[in-house]
Amino acid sequence: MYAQMVKSTGQAVKTRAEMSAEEGRFQDRIDAGEKIEPKDWMPEGYRRTLIRQIGQHAHSEIVGQLPEANWITRAPTLERKAILLAKVQDEAGHGLYLYCAAETLGVSRDELTEMLLDGRMKYSSIFNYPTLSWADMGAIGWLVDGAAIMNQVPLQRCSYGPYSRAMIRICKEESFHQRQGFDIMMKMAGGTAAQKRMAQDALDRFWYPALMMFGPSDGDSVHSAQSMAWKIKMNSNDELRQKFVDQTVPQAEFLGLEVPDPALCWNASRGAYDFSQPDWDEFFRVIAGDGPCNRERIAARRMAWEDGQWVRDGLMAHADKARAAAAGQEEAVA
Ligand code: 3HC
Numbered sequence: 001m002y003a004q005m006v007k008s009t010g011q012a013v014k015t016r017a018e019m020s021a022e023e024g025r026f027q028d029r030i031d032a033g034e035k036i037e038p039k040d041w042m043p044e045g046y047r048r049t050l051i052r053q054i055g056q057h058a059h060s061e062i063v064g065q066l067p068e069a070n071w072i073t074r075a076p077t078l079e080r081k082a083i084l085l086a087k088v089q090d091e092a093g094h095g096l097y098l099y100c101a102a103e104t105l106g107v108s109r110d111e112l113t114e115m116l117l118d119g120r121m122k123y124s125s126i127f128n129y130p131t132l133s134w135a136d137m138g139a140i141g142w143l144v145d146g147a148a149i150m151n152q153v154p155l156q157r158c159s160y161g162p163y164s165r166a167m168i169r170i171c172k173e174e175s176f177h178q179r180q181g182f183d184i185m186m187k188m189a190g191g192t193a194a195q196k197r198m199a200q201d202a203l204d205r206f207w208y209p210a211l212m213m214f215g216p217s218d219g220d221s222v223h224s225a226q227s228m229a230w231k232i233k234m235n236s237n238d239e240l241r242q243k244f245v246d247q248t249v250p251q252a253e254f255l256g257l258e259v260p261d262p263a264l265c266w267n268a269s270r271g272a273y274d275f276s277q278p279d280w281d282e283f284f285r286v287i288a289g290d291g292p293c294n295r296e297r298i299a300a301r302r303m304a305w306e307d308g309q310w311v312r313d314g315l316m317a318h319a320d321k322a323r324a325a326a327a328g329q330e331e332a333v334a
Pocket residue numbers: 052053056057058060061064091122123124125126144145148151212213214215216220221222223224227233237287
């Protein structure tokens with residue numbers, strides 16, 4: 001089974017014969033569907049892959065607040081403002097659960113943040129696109145949270161216990177986010193001609209960036225084969241992208257909006273939609289740091305990190321004092 005899982009780089013995932021006894025036992029646990037917990041033995045590559053994926057996921061949740069926060073003060077009604085505020089707060093919570101899950105692997109939140117700020121870690125490409133109108137809040141909830149759920153529901157069954165448990169909570173909240181986005185789209189698409197145009201424009205701008213969220217085509221996905229063997233990923237990038245298209249096209253039809261893809265058509269023999277691929281050159285440019293908002297996003301994270309230094313210093317000083325006081329009390333008792 002593993003011999004067939006050859007990475008696109010040409011590097012094969014270890015065969016059973018190539019695994020050490022410990023690695024073989026570990027793979028048996030994975031294959032039997034057991035959860036791996038923080039204190040269990042794990043191959044170094046498994047640990048590193050999880051730190052990369054969970055850290056990138058956590059950063060995405062935090063950076064993902066920025067494009068939507070842009071519209072909190074401009075939401076059209078008090079109710080919409082309260083809902084958007086709650087959604088953006090949920091994303092902060094998701095980031096925190098995920099940083100905690102990553103910390104169980106022996107990396108600190110400070111290290112993860114530093115890796116984000118100096119470019120050693122990524123965050124999702126989607127958050128490098130600007131939010132130009134209120135309809136973008138609808139498109140983000142519908143498409144971006146919709147794509148996130150498509151990717152994250154299977155991750156509830158992933159092999160690493162803390163990550164899979166974080167995903168259960170996160171997915172519940174993401175499904176509320178997706179519905180609030182679709183609700184905004186229904187309102188806009190069913191509104192005045194100008195509102196419907198805004199909804200269509202938002203769909204036009206977010207369709208291909210949403211498809212990119214699933215990662216490069218399977219042939220260019222360097223990590224998929226090993227991550228799937230370890231059940232860190234449950235599906236390939238192309239599988240999930242196809243499921244997302246199949247789920248979303250009827251929703252666009254229901255809204256009376258047009259998916260911006262002239263090649264989109266139902267393929268009865270496959271039982272799935274044929275669709276155009278995103279511009280992969282653009283994707284690789286964006287993840288390399290050269291998208292429309294990359295610099296702005298990182299500058300915002302850097303400012304928040306630097307502005308928060310005094311809070312972290314204060315907390316550390318308080319913890320040191322509390323530790324010293326506790327040690328003093330112990331000495332007095334002895
Ligand atoms: N954005 C940025 N980088 C991406 C990417 C994307 N959409 N898709 C892939 N990449 C990067 C990978 O990180 C990898 O780079 P690296 O080696 O420097 O880390 C490279 O492109 C090759 O891609 P692979 O397919 O080999 O990478 P993975 O196997 O890690 O698959 C993934 C990519 C499908 C995104 C996977 O990491 C994953 O499932 N992650 C967990 C979910 C996640 O992070 N979602 C982010 C969105 S969360 C969110 O949107 C918040 C919500 O509130 C809306």
